[in-house]
Every structure is written in C-alpha cells, then in structure tokens.
Amino acid sequence: MTILVTGNAGFIGFHVAKTLLERGDSVVGFDIVNDYYDIDIKEARLEILEETARRTGSEYVFYRENLADRAAVERCFTEQRIGRVINLAAQAGVRYSIENPHAYVESNIVAFTNLLEACQHYRVEHLTYASTSSVYGANTKMPFSEHEGVDHPLQFYAATKRANELMAHSYSHLYRLPTTGLRFFTVYGPWGRPDMALFLFTKATLEGEPIQVFNHGNHTRDFTYIDDIVEGVIRTNDVPATPSPSWNSEAPDPATSNAPFRIYNIGNNDPVMLSAYIEAIEEALGKRAIKKLLPIQAGDVPYTFADSTELERAVGYKPATPVSVGVDNxxxxxxxYYQV
Known part of the structure; x- marks a missing residue:
C-alpha cells in the first residue's frame, strides 16, 4: 500500500509518516515547508523520515510542493500509485487566522479542493483528513459529540475546517469517495509545534521568562498525546468509510451519511485545567513558571471535552497516555533537542 501523507514536515504528519514507514508501508510525503514557524525543526523531522526509510527499507518519496498548486498535485498523483491519502496539511493556528485569513483560504480550501479532485480522479481507496475540535465553536454541551450540529465557529480557522468536512461529504456523495474526518483535540508531545502552549511554556520557564496564561488558567483542554493520535489516525485510515445503513434523511446525523462518509472526534476523553497542565510542566522541569495572568483571547473557547466513543467503537481507538507522562516525554x- 502506498499512502500519501500531506503535511509530513509538520508535527502530526511527521509522526504519522514515520509510523507508517516503520510498519512497512510505502509513503509519499507532500509539504511546502513554509515558515509559519521555525523551518529548522521541520527540516530535522524530514531528515528523520529519510533515515527511517533507509533503516526499515520502506519506500519513501518526498514532494516539496504547495498543495494549493494544482499542477504539483496532479504530477504527484500521476507519478505515484497512491492507494490512500492522509491529509494533515493545513494552515494551523487559531489566532493567526484572525490576522491573515487569506492564508487559510489557500491552504485549507484551495489545497483541499485540489486533493479531493485528485482523489476522485485517481480512484483513491480512502481519504482521511484532519479537522479540529474548534469546529464546535459556540457549542457548550459537554462532552462534544459528532452527532451535534457545528454551525457556529468562533474563528475563521474553524470555519475553513468545517468547510473541509462539507466539501468531503459532497465528494463522498457524488463520486462515492470514502472520506473520514478526524476532529483533533489539542495534540501535544515530542517534536510539537513551537507556537503551541507546551512548547512556549517550557521554553519560557527554562529561560526564566514569564508565560502568558490566558483566561487566568481557568479553561480546560482535552490534551491528547501524539502517540495516541497517530494510532487513531492510522487505524482510521486502515478502515475506509462506508455508508451508514441507519442514516435517515428526515433526521440527518451530522457524523454519518448514506454516502461513504464519517466524522469522528479523536481526543483523550479527560479534560485538564490549563493551570493543572502548567503544574505538570513545572513538575517535569523542576522549576516554577512565572505566570502573567490574562483574560481569554478573542476566538478562544473556554472548554473542550471529546466524546471519542464512536472512534473506539469503529476502530478500537483508546487513548492511553496521561498528561503527566506526555509532558514528561x-x-x-x-x-x-535543544541541549538544555
């Protein structure tokens, strides 16, 4: 099986591609390697993927291209016999979408359209793609369920990811393309993004600089460790979506369809207060953080809590890493990495 992993220089994409290579799959990587954050860490991830392919003997090809470039996407699919696709390429960042919405149109809408077109034209067996817990937006019913509507996003990033879900359904319906969207809940772990809280808090605390604690540390997040996420992504990709035999057009379920389409939450099922998360970081570092308490930011939601029972039922997904262990790792x- 040859699997295309888009965004393989990114945090989650790197870990997914590495795990696929280690189990013997042929992997095609596709990433523009932009400078949204430090390129050095992306290049280091790519070097590890090359080394992993050499060590395991698995086939690995990398396209340093923009997914929004239709010709580049067409060339990739023409040159490679791609069986399945895991789309983890996107313009990340909740707050950055307020500053630069056009970047999200290119990376999350135009690029995804190119990918959908290629998948249906080359008859890909299954497209698994990243969505986000941010789509729940103004919803306050906990835990978040895929069976509830998600039509009140609080920032443009979430709006573009919700658009991806709707776009995927249209292709599942029109072309019977199996698609599965995974709503990620605050992924963290080794090789994580430098713009995420864990990275920022660790760096600042080690350097004796204050950390910015929004909402005075009183909001919760369903922090999900990267190894648990990777297992869920790969298990999902291994089981192509199928039409739901119980789908009712008079009472439509947002998570399923009479087309081969699925939406799942993928979280830790154990929300943690931000203040407790910071305590875990302090414990791992053996050093107290200097906290600058601030009000909640525009576009942020106060709480997230994933109900991942549907994904467990479908593919056996079961997160196993407590925050204390994940933060230590x-x-x-x-x-x-930084020789601190």
Missing amino acids: FVAWYRD
Whole structure:
C-alpha cells in the first residue's frame, strides 16, 4: 500500500509518516515547508523520515510542493500509485487566522479542493483528513459529540475546517469517495509545534521568562498525546468509510451519511485545567513558571471535552497516555533537542 501523507514536515504528519514507514508501508510525503514557524525543526523531522526509510527499507518519496498548486498535485498523483491519502496539511493556528485569513483560504480550501479532485480522479481507496475540535465553536454541551450540529465557529480557522468536512461529504456523495474526518483535540508531545502552549511554556520557564496564561488558567483542554493520535489516525485510515445503513434523511446525523462518509472526534476523553497542565510542566522541569495572568483571547473557547466513543467503537481507538507522562516525554525531548 502506498499512502500519501500531506503535511509530513509538520508535527502530526511527521509522526504519522514515520509510523507508517516503520510498519512497512510505502509513503509519499507532500509539504511546502513554509515558515509559519521555525523551518529548522521541520527540516530535522524530514531528515528523520529519510533515515527511517533507509533503516526499515520502506519506500519513501518526498514532494516539496504547495498543495494549493494544482499542477504539483496532479504530477504527484500521476507519478505515484497512491492507494490512500492522509491529509494533515493545513494552515494551523487559531489566532493567526484572525490576522491573515487569506492564508487559510489557500491552504485549507484551495489545497483541499485540489486533493479531493485528485482523489476522485485517481480512484483513491480512502481519504482521511484532519479537522479540529474548534469546529464546535459556540457549542457548550459537554462532552462534544459528532452527532451535534457545528454551525457556529468562533474563528475563521474553524470555519475553513468545517468547510473541509462539507466539501468531503459532497465528494463522498457524488463520486462515492470514502472520506473520514478526524476532529483533533489539542495534540501535544515530542517534536510539537513551537507556537503551541507546551512548547512556549517550557521554553519560557527554562529561560526564566514569564508565560502568558490566558483566561487566568481557568479553561480546560482535552490534551491528547501524539502517540495516541497517530494510532487513531492510522487505524482510521486502515478502515475506509462506508455508508451508514441507519442514516435517515428526515433526521440527518451530522457524523454519518448514506454516502461513504464519517466524522469522528479523536481526543483523550479527560479534560485538564490549563493551570493543572502548567503544574505538570513545572513538575517535569523542576522549576516554577512565572505566570502573567490574562483574560481569554478573542476566538478562544473556554472548554473542550471529546466524546471519542464512536472512534473506539469503529476502530478500537483508546487513548492511553496521561498528561503527566506526555509532558514528561516532551520535556525530555526538548532538553535533548535543544541541549538544555
């Protein structure tokens, strides 16, 4: 099986591609390697993927291209016999979407359209793609369920990811293309993004600088460790979406369809207060953080809590990493990578 992993220089994409190579799959990577955050860490991830392919003997090809470039996408699908696709390429960042919405149109809408077209034209067996817990927006019913409507996003990033879900359904309906969307809940761990809280808090605390604690540390997040996420992504990709035999057009379920389409939450099922998350970081570092308490930011939601029972039922997904262990693993990686 040859699997295309878009965004393979990114945090989640790197881990997914590496795990696929280690189990013997042929992997095609596709990433523009932009400068939204430090390119050096992206290049280091790419070097590890090359080394992993050499070590395992698995086939690995990398396209340093823009997914929004239709010709580049066409060339990739023409040159490679791609069986399945895991789309993890996107313009990330909730707050950055308020500053630069056009970047999200290109990376999350135009690029996804190109990918959908290629998948249906080359008859890909299954498209698994990243959505986000941010689509729940103004919803306050906990835990978040895929069976509830999500039509009140609080920032443009969430709006573009919700658009991806709707676009995927249209292709599942028109072309019977199996598509599965995974709504990620605050993914963290080694090789994580430098713009995420865990990375920022660790760096600042080690350097004796204050950390910005929004909402005075009182909001919760369903922090989900990267290894659990990777297992869920790969298990999902291995089981193509199928039409739901119980779908009712008079009472439509947002998570399923009479087309081969599925939406799942993928979270830790155990929300943690931000203040407790910071305590776990302090414990791992053996050092107190200097906290600058601030009000909640525009576009942020106060709470997230994933109901992942549907994904467990479908593919056996079961997160197994508590925050204390995951944070310890990240800090150990950070100290080693930056020689702190």
